[in-house]
Amino acid sequence: MDTKVEQNGGSIPMEPKRDFKSxxxxxxxxxxxxxxxxxxxxxxxxxxxxxxxxxxxxxxxxxxxxxxxxxxxxxxxxxxxxxxxxxxxxxxxxxxxxxxxxxxxxxxxxxxxxxxxxxxxxxxxxxxxxxxxxxxxxxxxxxxxxxxxxxxxxxxxxxxxxxxxxxxxxxxxxxxxxxxxxxxxxxxxxxxxxxxxxxxxxxxxxxxxxRLLPSWHLALKMVLCVLTFYVLWNVYRGVVFYAVKSGDNYAAHIPIHQVNRALGDTAITTLCLVYTPGVLASFAQLYNGTKYKRFPNWLDKWMRARKQLGLLCLFIASIHACLSVLEWSPAYGYDRLFEKTTVNANGDVVYGMMRWSGETFLLFGTLALFLMAVLGVASIPSVGSSMNWREFNFVQSKLGWTVFLFAVTHCSVYVAEMFIESYLFTSYTPPAFYIDLTLCAVLLLLKIVTLLPCVSSRVDRIRRGWERKAPKAGKTNAAYSKEDPEMTSYL
Amino acid sequence: MDTKVEQNGGSIPMEPKRDFKSxxxxxxxxxxxxxxxxxxxxxxxxxxxxxxxxxxxxxxxxxxxxxxxxxxxxxxxxxxxxxxxxxxxxxxxxxxxxxxxxxxxxxxxxxxxxxxxxxxxxxxxxxxxxxxxxxxxxxxxxxxxxxxxxxxxxxxxxxxxxxxxxxxxxxxxxxxxxxxxxxxxxxxxxxxxxxxxxxxxxxxxxxxxxRLLPSWHLALKMVLCVLTFYVLWNVYRGVVFYAVKSGDNYAAHIPIHQVNRALGDTAITTLCLVYTPGVLASFAQLYNGTKYKRFPNWLDKWMRARKQLGLLCLFIASIHACLSVLEWSPAYGYDRLFEKTTVNANGDVVYGMMRWSGETFLLFGTLALFLMAVLGVASIPSVGSSMNWREFNFVQSKLGWTVFLFAVTHCSVYVAEMFIESYLFTSYTPPAFYIDLTLCAVLLLLKIVTLLPCVSSRVDRIRRGWERKAPKAGKTNAAYSKEDPEMTSYL
Amino acid sequence: MDTKVEQNGGSIPMEPKRDFKSxxxxxxxxxxxxxxxxxxxxxxxxxxxxxxxxxxxxxxxxxxxxxxxxxxxxxxxxxxxxxxxxxxxxxxxxxxxxxxxxxxxxxxxxxxxxxxxxxxxxxxxxxxxxxxxxxxxxxxxxxxxxxxxxxxxxxxxxxxxxxxxxxxxxxxxxxxxxxxxxxxxxxxxxxxxxxxxxxxxxxxxxxxxxRLLPSWHLALKMVLCVLTFYVLWNVYRGVVFYAVKSGDNYAAHIPIHQVNRALGDTAITTLCLVYTPGVLASFAQLYNGTKYKRFPNWLDKWMRARKQLGLLCLFIASIHACLSVLEWSPAYGYDRLFEKTTVNANGDVVYGMMRWSGETFLLFGTLALFLMAVLGVASIPSVGSSMNWREFNFVQSKLGWTVFLFAVTHCSVYVAEMFIESYLFTSYTPPAFYIDLTLCAVLLLLKIVTLLPCVSSRVDRIRRGWERKAPKAGKTNAAYSKEDPEMTSYL
Missing domain, CATH: 3.40.50.720 (NAD(P)-binding Rossmann-like Domain)
Structure with a gap:
């Protein structure tokens, strides 16, 4: 390789490769x-x-x-x-x-x-x-x-x-x-x-x-708070309450049973956290009558954390699925979802199948998980960059809301089956899934409002640049174009 | 496009775009x-x-x-x-x-x-x-x-x-x-x-x-048709037939049991759909005696859908694996794969292990799934682009056919165990896995033919450009080089 | 930033960087x-x-x-x-x-x-x-x-x-x-x-x-050797020994039970193989008193195989997890981890839950697996390239050792429960997990030594370029900078 140095001083062009010759x-x-x-x-x-x-x-x-x-x-x-x-x-x-x-x-x-x-x-x-x-x-x-x-x-x-x-x-x-x-x-x-x-x-x-993964800080904090809350809530209701009331020791079932309940609650709540800021942003735009007004700072940050929230949701939902499979037996309080296992005349055990509720519960949970995995794959940079805007929007928004609906169904079937049980409020607190489903219901309601023809047509007009009135100087900004409220952007 | 050649000899700069300063x-x-x-x-x-x-x-x-x-x-x-x-x-x-x-x-x-x-x-x-x-x-x-x-x-x-x-x-x-x-x-x-x-x-x-994911349209249509067919077939055999014949209601087992059977059938059929067009293309080339003749349009489109078919197969096989784990119990008709669970003198239940057939069945299914996941990872653009052609071909072709053989083994062990059961044709229809395995057998046979020394040497010669006779004008095309029949290309 | 516009009409080259034609x-x-x-x-x-x-x-x-x-x-x-x-x-x-x-x-x-x-x-x-x-x-x-x-x-x-x-x-x-x-x-x-x-x-x-995946050769060889060793060891202890001693035939349980044990042993041993060379390199640098002396050839090659070893570990651990779920029942020798399943007065089977040991065992195994999956995702080129050095180091080193500790805990809980069983040495050999855990213990000990303040401060100084003495000519090399012993680099 040629490494001889020609010493010609400063007037020589510095570009070694280019300079093309005529x-x-x-x-x-x-x-x-x-x-x-x-x-x-x-x-x-x-x-x-x-x-x-x-x-x-x-x-x-x-x-x-x-x-x-x-x-x-x-x-x-x-x-x-x-x-x-x-x-x-x-x-x-x-x-x-x-x-x-x-x-x-x-x-x-x-x-x-x-x-x-x-x-x-x-x-x-x-x-x-x-x-x-x-x-x-x-x-x-x-x-x-x-x-x-x-x-x-x-x-x-x-x-x-x-x-x-x-x-x-x-x-x-x-x-x-x-x-x-x-x-x-x-x-x-x-x-x-x-x-x-x-x-x-x-x-x-x-x-x-x-920097150490700054884009993950907010999402990690939110998810850790939610997870801690649900772990404490479930451990109180499932272990502490019984220990105090009747002296029964259920601590052995914290690692899988209580943690897994908390993971399920956290997964669906995180999914709500992914989709909430986009809906709030729509309302903010409706209220402002323009898309050129800056969102409140907290909303802006929340919107920018949606991708990370989505990926954390996938991570937690996957662990939830794995632990659920491991404890999937009538033993773990799922007996309402199974038919009875009995012993026949020969002394052989005849296993009970799942009821319709058990099968439906599992099917929707599984579908939600694997569709979410598709969203996760689409978030890999080299995969996402091979899609055009319409495709990316389709995957993240349409598929994303489908995951949400499946997850809500998964959760609802379980709740419907447990609803009537008398012990639900025995610890003076509702079970955690009441909290999850209330959040989901509110989010769904707000989303449905933004989909009403009269509302959605106005939102569309605003997003195409229409303004109810000229913005006041000093309040506008250009920051918005980066974050699209419709996108639930895992990318 | 401007392709006129200016013939100005060597003194003209050859670089169209740059032109740097001296x-x-x-x-x-x-x-x-x-x-x-x-x-x-x-x-x-x-x-x-x-x-x-x-x-x-x-x-x-x-x-x-x-x-x-x-x-x-x-x-x-x-x-x-x-x-x-x-x-x-x-x-x-x-x-x-x-x-x-x-x-x-x-x-x-x-x-x-x-x-x-x-x-x-x-x-x-x-x-x-x-x-x-x-x-x-x-x-x-x-x-x-x-x-x-x-x-x-x-x-x-x-x-x-x-x-x-x-x-x-x-x-x-x-x-x-x-x-x-x-x-x-x-x-x-x-x-x-x-x-x-x-x-x-x-x-x-x-x-x-x-555009909205045009490369996925054909593959999605094919897989949805196959899935619908198998769901209907399994629901007929497992639910409708018994409802009509004996009034038994097995509808509760549609969400997991029948859907899961249909998913397994769909996964292996989709795997056949991935490997069939490559084999057909070999026969087309043998018949044409040249690789420069255009394939029929349907074959061309099918070959271009192989990557998507492969990824959909992985998606469906993953859900099939998850649902299978959830219903993995003698209760779900798998009692032939388990030893009996009995009750001992103390009134304790003594669980039965799986038979050799159950263990082999699961091992091959699991290996097929995880090797297919490796193929899926190699389809991520930034992973695939880090491999040379030989490596990519090795992964997609050699590993791909290994997955196929493992999946066929998984399916065959199950069938072998169920084959003798008298109720197989009770609904005047064969079980769906007869259809799967017939497809697999035909594909394997065709593949083996292309691997015979006399056949494969001729195919190799054709692919290196040899022609039985000069092609007729107007029938040749250059489209072929994009699609290699040997490749089952998930990329 | 320079945004002044020179208004010189059309004859001025428009390209700012390239020096285009005037x-x-x-x-x-x-x-x-x-x-x-x-x-x-x-x-x-x-x-x-x-x-x-x-x-x-x-x-x-x-x-x-x-x-x-x-x-x-x-x-x-x-x-x-x-x-x-x-x-x-x-x-x-x-x-x-x-x-x-x-x-x-x-x-x-x-x-x-x-x-x-x-x-x-x-x-x-x-x-x-x-x-x-x-x-x-x-x-x-x-x-x-x-x-x-x-x-x-x-x-x-x-x-x-x-x-x-x-x-x-x-x-x-x-x-x-x-x-x-x-x-x-x-x-x-x-x-x-x-x-x-x-x-x-x-x-x-x-x-x-x-080339055919040359970077994978060493890692594949190491893992295949380890896997073969553990399969033989487990098959000897679980099948051959009993066949010879008492004529019992346990061959039916090779595909899942013995293979799965071997996979678990292989996964944790491979994890040791990922982290060992980095620790050895630290000791080599301490001994040499400089980072400019070439490592022994075998250590150099081993360090360059760490990414591939890590990905193979993920692959094997995933299969281990899947097979474990399928055999997760008291039937498969896990009865110490479950409470007894009994039959009640009505003849209904009352399932036993897992003991604390079973739940802890599963929780740490699951967490280790999913955290390792995160490491795997960070190894996808387009994901890894979106991280800075500090982030990459954090993920691969900090998260990596966390996975190791979780995996060791998973293994230890199981061993602790089985330790007292008298049949452990019945085949004149220790169970394979004795070997795994001994390796883990040695590696942990060595790692802890490198973390002692007096040792780690010297290693840090050496890595910043400090030398105990001037290197002798002819023994130095520049190859080192490519491989960082601290990194357990899956990328």
Missing amino acids: GQDEGKTSEASKVPVAILGSGDYSRSLAGRLVRSGFAVVVGSRDPDRNRRLFPQGAEVTTRQAALSGARLVFVAVHRENYPDLQQDRDALAGKILIDVSNNTKLKKDGESNAEYLARLLPGSTVVKGFNVVSAWSLESGLFGGSKEVFISSDDAEARRTVMQLAQDMRFAAVDYGSLRAAREIEAMPL | GQDEGKTSEASKVPVAILGSGDYSRSLAGRLVRSGFAVVVGSRDPDRNRRLFPQGAEVTTRQAALSGARLVFVAVHRENYPDLQQDRDALAGKILIDVSNNTKLKKDGESNAEYLARLLPGSTVVKGFNVVSAWSLESGLFGGSKEVFISSDDAEARRTVMQLAQDMRFAAVDYGSLRAAREIEAMPL | GQDEGKTSEASKVPVAILGSGDYSRSLAGRLVRSGFAVVVGSRDPDRNRRLFPQGAEVTTRQAALSGARLVFVAVHRENYPDLQQDRDALAGKILIDVSNNTKLKKDGESNAEYLARLLPGSTVVKGFNVVSAWSLESGLFGGSKEVFISSDDAEARRTVMQLAQDMRFAAVDYGSLRAAREIEAMPL
Whole structure:
């Protein structure tokens, strides 16, 4: 591989691959294509970066304090030399050193002047205030153009292929031209470059790798609260109450029986939580008479958590199904759903089949679970991205409400069978499924209202941009288009 | 499509789209980079488009009728001004207005002349005949160059990242140069541009967002027919017959017992439907003596539905497995698969284990299901695209036929155990599994024939391009290469 | 962000990033864009290639020996002509003919001189020695520049869209400029081009399509060995021993009961195999005092198999769960986990519930399985690529060890209940779960050692690059950064 560095100074175009030749330029172009990209630093990240650049067809020169020792650590095709030599030929310089070593770079101030420095650094902790690493670097080296980028890409991503789509790389710089140059570089390295504007945005970009699944926080909190509530409720009614009242110890049945009841209650309640914000948003739009008014903040956040709520619902419903199968026997209070098992004259046991209620109960639960699994599969990014908007909407909205109706049927059959039992209120509290079904009933009622012709036609008009009156200045926003109330969006 | 070849020898640059600067142009380049892309219209789509362009590093200027009111709706970085001002500096103009407002654009005819207009419009209904929106726009503004594109991308996709791979964007225009310019623009916006040729193709492109899972229609119809047939057959034999004959009411066992039997029958029949067209195609090729003759239309469509049939088979087999577990007891007619449960001297029940037939029956069913799940996972686009052709073929063909053999074994063990029972033909009809297994046997026999050395060597030669005789003109086609009869392709 | 609009009229290039042609070049550019790409050969691959090029906006000209006959086989937009005519206008030539026909190309030696030939050929068998097809072609046509590439892309991939991300295409050539030109071409065809350096690498590139899931070989071998061992062990203890000792025949219970035991043992042992190499690597780094020393070869390979081991563990644990549910009854030796089922005065059977041990046993097993399924979903490429490094690490490491602890609890509860039974050592061998749990205990102990503050702080320092002493030359390597011992990486 050709790694010889032509040292032609700053006037040489920095793009190694492009520059396409017309015939007469060919000599010049080949020269240009050898203009290397420099990397300062010889750590792991530097090495992975060098490898990716080489595989993307760039000439790479690494500036190291101890080139002889470090040479063997770098992939074939990358030249390892002194900092001074590395900088002389390059126009684009990756700064792959720790922030605490930035001041040392001032020694090379002159060699770095006029060049584009790409700050790839990350922090180990979120800095609440103060400047980003990139801004600090720009302050130290005012003669260079600093661009923030690539920090969201790990050494591992640099070394691996791109199955599952290109990683996004966020670029910011105060120099628009430098930003575009580095965006082009990122694309040539098979990343998807996103323009984040001025260097101040580096604060936001540096915070990204420190995030821990932020889109899941709200949904997880909601589901954990619901689950805790139902576990406590069911344990009180099924264990604590009897322990206090009659001294019976049913604690042995917490792990499966009470937990499983709570999981079922949580699953259907979470399903309500998925579909409620969309219905509320419709009412908000009807009330506002426009879609350009911002939703209350809580509603906005709730709508953005619907995908995660849906996936958590699938997770919980799956565990519920598994535990239900394991306790599926007349022993566990399901005797009303089974015919009696008896002993015949020969002393053989003759098993009872399920009643119609047991079979219907199971069928709808099973169908709801497997249709929800289809929704889950459609939420896998590469599956969802192969659908058009109409298809995605069909799957998430039509199929989603079908799942809801099946789940409500599953729950209702069970309740209908248990309704008449006298012990329902024995613990001075209703069973948890009363709470679930009340939530479901309210949601269904509200949904039916939005489907009434007179209401739905007005909602449709509003969503197409119609407004009852001109919005007052300062209250409108553009945030809405991201979230469609009709969508129950698992994606 | 422009395919005329200019024969200018080697001195002409071969790259149609790029054309990079050499050093001395650099000043000019920075200027060029500020030339903005214009957007006409200020609806949701316009705003999402502006955001994506800004994030992709473009200067954006939005032409609005009421710029002061709309400015705040647009993302930072996009300039909102009057139509006239927006058009003056741009060469590329997104037309993000409704078709019914196209005539209004004629007011700006002069400002739009010589520019490339990108028609992003969609229709709410499929237009059977008549011109596309893009052709209509081209007719209204003959001085401009109209390019169709981006309509398949929703506002949501514009605003979101690209997890799961870039969305494809289909571009058509009568001007090849304009088409290439817009394709480049699409790629710079991180979409994958596909050239659809002349503007007439806009009719096809405008129909795309109105599609509702067309690749699933045939498979869904086939599976629904099969399922309905088996449900009716099983309900007749298990419920209707006894109701009429002896007045016994077994309707309570429809939801699980009869539906589950029908699901099992449907799953194995669907598996046959997955593998049958590939075998038929081999025979068609043997008969034709060439692979260049078009298959009958029905076979072609069937082959293209194999992936969907396979996924529906997995869906149905999963539900069948879940319901089977729930009814897995001697009560449900499986007493031949269990040893007797008895009562011992203490009055305790001593449960019977399964016989060898019960255990074998379950083992093969379980293995078939989980291997089929592996096939399903390999059908996820980002998983499938990480495999080479040989690996994909191995998974879909070798593993697929293993699933089929395991499923047939599962079914056969059950049948073998039930075969001798006298009540099999009591309803003057055979049980449904006779039908399944007959289909399986026929398919296996045909498959074995294609595997005979004399047959398979000829099929291989044909697939490598050998022909018994030169094809007659007008009967050949190139459609075949897309569908490989050997592949049972879930992808 | 720079949004100022320069109003310079129509002659200014509109593309911000690419430096497109300014006005006066326009004529030249349009001309250039018509310079076609040539394809030699008219087989299936040639046709798919032509289609992809046309859809990517290229002018395509196909050189065929019999253009009149083959024209109709090619997609609209591709010109089919004689070889001589096709070559005259092109500079880039795809050579889509079989290796055995390469010598025929020497007839067109002059027309091919100075052009870039892209060798897309594949072999049907792995060639142990000798030159690659591309080197052979370069030897036959010394006047042309040969580039290897595209052979990893099937005709099917060429014809289909890019759901699931672009396919990678590996490019090698001795001419760096030609390599870059073809890489650009590949990217314009919506593939991701990877630079593989000189033409000698074509040997490696040509071997790629012949690979059959090489990353799975080691993991599959390990798991199959473990599974075979446990099946034999369980069949000996549960069937062979009793057959020999007392003549009892328990063979009927091999398919579910003994296989399922073996699957459970295999699942937990495989989980140990996933987490062991990471712990061993930590100790190796502690011992070496640096992270720059290469791990022993076996450890390196083992670490690279962790993802596959994890997915196989999920597969086996799922089957184990399904079979367990099917045999979940006191009949199958689980009577210690159930209360007694009795017969009441009416002759009705009163089912016993599970004891606390049975419920706990099932709960932890179920939770371990479904959390492992979450890890499996995070291993889907398009899901994993949407996470940052911290998130990925959290899911694979934190969640992974949680799964391990739950699985160990599941196993321990069962063992605790069975521990006291006198028949444990009746066959002169311990039950298999003794082996599992011993492995788990050793692994847990080692893991706990690495978590001790004094040890973990030193490991952290080593991983950040600290070294106890300068490494000796010749013993260091860069391979390490790819595999992080902390990661149990299912991805």
